[in-house]
Amino acid sequence: MIETKQGKYYTTEEFLSKVQISETTLKKWMSSGRVHRVRLGNKRFFHEGEIDKLFIPAVQDISAVTNDHE
Numbered sequence: 001m002i003e004t005k006q007g008k009y010y011t012t013e014e015f016l017s018k019v020q021i022s023e024t025t026l027k028k029w030m031s032s033g034r035v036h037r038v039r040l041g042n043k044r045f046f047h048e049g050e051i052d053k054l055f056i057p058a059v060q061d062i063s064a065v066t067n068d069h070e
Contacts, residue, residue, distance in 0.1 A: 009045035
């Protein structure tokens, strides 16, 4: 992981571990535009915002279901 003023950047291996997906799934997500990598120097990383982008909609969906049952 690299931390900059713009946030944390994860290697491919770190990203896969955090989101618990396979490398094949990651490649499909990158091809479809669901996830983006950035180049820092001669290496590629995933910004921490990519993780948020994947999981915030799921959390919002859960909140909506929870609020509907109150």
